[in-house]
Amino acid sequence: MANKQPGPGGPYQRGPAPPELGGISLVFPVYNESFIIEQTLRNYISELEGRVEDLEVVVAEDGSTDDTKVVLERLARELPIQLFMSDERKGYQRAVIDAISHATKPWVFVVDSDYQFAAIDFWALEPHRRTHDVILGVKSPRKDPRYRVFLSWGYNKLMRACFRVPYDDMDTGFRLFRREIVEEIAPKIRHMSFFTAEFVIRAHYAGYRIKQIPVRHYARKIGSTNIFYVSKLFFICFEQFAGMLRMRQEFREQGLENPSGVRKRAAKREARART
Template sequence: MSAPARIPGISVFLPSHNEEGNVERVVRSWIAECPRVADNFEVIVVDDGSRDRTGEIAERLAAEDAHVKVVRHPVNRGYGGAVISGIRAATEPYVLLCDGDGQFDPADLERLTPFVPEYDVVCGRRAHRADPLMRRINGKAWTTLVRVLLGITITDIDCGFKLFKREKIDGMELRAHGAMISTELMARVAGRKAKVKEVDVQHLPRMTGEQSGANLKVVARAFKELIALYRELRAEREGRAPGGSEQP
């Protein structure tokens, strides 16, 4: 078996909310995987205002291993807020978004790295999504909507396993606070002419904890943020400021 394709350095960040049953296992799995593909690495736990021991466990892991970093939000900012904090905390030339719920296998990073540096973004695509039927149906409907509305080409927009060249997301102004963040990220990297590749990855059943993506408030916020992003991008294409006036 050939050795995995290597990259100079990677920042893996894990948006985590009430994941005390998953955080240690997930972090340790990444500590074991990263040296296989990267010369330097860091694993960043973004504790998004958890009400359980997620932050406490993450802090203990950081004290044990200098590769682990922790970003803590005093209050819950939503998935988008956690993603934004993870991107800002990243220091290595490649940045991997991986949901902190344990539904992705760190070994699948080796499926993504062969496509860099040719591609700026390599997105996971859940070959067999291990979620309830209604969640899968909603996910397909959302992906279809954003593909039509924003012209995004990838087929699994909300897959929480994406590898970026940091230079393509550095300084990016992101506004989504909820589940819409993945859509906004892909729309904005497209605006930066990023070359994107999609690769099949595993999606594992959640072992513990609760999903929040189907929450009605989460869904309503996503639609509100989608419309705002659509209007902003349309105004940019038409050479207008988002408020409707002509840009200088």
């Protein structure tokens, strides 16, 4: 069952991460982030290195048209990162799935590379590895332009209503999950454009344990969105809505049932039988 805890920001126990829970692949999708990527990588690596015994850092860049590739090549000579670059832009969803395919540890921590999330908030998610399979950092509060906050609010409301799921922030860029779950679910993702929402809903319907934890969110300090261009907003909304309907249709055809609904009905039947 998903639940949300009050107040992001700690104080946290900043490691060490218990080694018996398994190593962690820290994964960054990167596109046109030349101004911020160095700060992001240095912050996350200094926060996690030494506190997570078995850590690898995967940086997956594609198609950048600014100096991102040059910056990353320089950083790869100095920092412990595995760098994957290609020339053609993949788009966010494909980029995330491909980036995760390079990860080798039992857990993957996939983070947007524009430093809108604090590295230290990793420690708010990490302890829940004991009891959950997918741990989502919920932007609290979301520091984006108002129209984005409104669109995201509507998007999450629609997804919740359409699929009867209890999640508040299905497009978060700060999430930790078991790698084997992504390997199982990623090949099925086809309807939505932004990876996390479709992943979370499919994981929920597959019965995995999903936790939401509030984390800090910062306004983008530099650069601009690589996805939500104002000129494309109408098309993006339409595409997401159509994807949502297609996914619902697919679930119906496959007779997929919402595990929380099944559990609730079973509990009601039991209660009725007792009276």
